[in-house]
Amino acid sequence: MSPQELDAVQERLETFAAEVFSGFARADQRRWGERYVRGLLTDGARKSMEPMAARLGVDRQGLQQFLTDAPWSHQLVLAEPAWRMEAAIDPVAWVIDDVSFPKDGQESPGVAAQYCGALGKRANCQVAPSVHLVTDAASCPVSRRLFVPEGWDPSSPRVPDAEAVTARRRRARIPEEVAHVPKWRLAVDMPDEPACWGLDAPLVVADEGYGQDGAFRLALTERNIAYVVGVRSDTALLAADVCRTKTPYRGTGRRAAPRYRQRRHSALGMVTPIEYEMLYPNAQLA
Incomplete structure (x- = not known):
């Protein structure tokens, strides 16, 4: 402005x-x-x-x-606009997605070469999983978590110089208890914060970047949160009432792994051609 x-x-x-x-x-x-x-x-x-x-x-x-x-307290700052926007737009869903911030330098907390949605390519940036209250006409971010890449975690086995990383974290004011965790773990904890403010998630929506992770979907289920998420077309789907069986070990050979007796279906196979065409107008079914 x-x-x-x-x-x-x-x-x-x-x-x-x-x-x-x-x-x-x-x-x-x-x-x-x-x-x-x-x-x-x-x-x-x-x-x-x-x-x-x-x-x-x-x-x-x-x-x-x-x-x-x-x-x-950053929670106080986040809660006030969340209350205002909840009343103003009456959200139909909470969207979980990445927000990225392109950077030129190397000292901003969590900055690294990673996929940057703002640029549509891999670039030097910060990434923050976020929760947005949304309707067809409005969107408002209400919670974010800064993603800490492995290169910023001195306890990671992939870090060659833990002392240098510790000094870098100290300059960036990253607390010692903040470590690298998968994005889905950050994302699944974020709806808990608005819930503490008295907001209820009508529905959680996420793209394949989060939806493909079974642990993410399971965590939402355990919280009794309804969700619609993207998955790859080769994802195996099973009915909710199936159970796994395990063949008793007879003392010879390799132990049998637990398996489902029921037939699996691919995610693509559970969508009709018309539905698939509506979802992916530029794709072709084999």
Whole structure:
């Protein structure tokens, strides 16, 4: 937004910031919170502290301290807009997806060469699994988790220099207890946060990047959350009432693995050609 556009909505912006940061005990923290929001809305590709402070005409050190050193609860900041948007849009589903942030440097927390959805290719970026309240006409992110790649985890066996990684994490202010975990594990815990705020998930929707993982689907089932997720066409499907059997070991040869007696179906085989054509208009059935 241009300075003129920001001036036109300044009163509304101050009202919004006062509500979002109302849980902050100190007036200076609420003031810096409002300035940070204004900085994110200003024109300019770079949203780091120095360029934002320059555009706002404020002290960069004060803005930096608010984000990195001042004690405040991010849950309070996330909960307020979530409550507002829940009432405003009446979401029909919660979408779990990745949000990516392209980066030029190597010091931002969790930055690595990985798939970047914002660019549509592998690039240097940060990735954050997120939960969005959605309808056909609106979407609002309400929860995010920063994905920590293996290269940022000194306990990973793939890290050649654990001391260098530990020093890098210290510079980036990553807490010691934060380690590399799969994205699905981050994603499946995120609906718990809005649930603590009193929000109920009507339906969770995710693409194949999450839906293909059976542990992710099982975790949603254990939470009694209905879901619709993407899977690969070669995914095996079985009826809900099937059971696995195991042949007793007779003392010779390889032990038999548990197996299903019922016939499996591929995910593609469970979709009619007409349904498949509607879902994938550019694909062809063999």
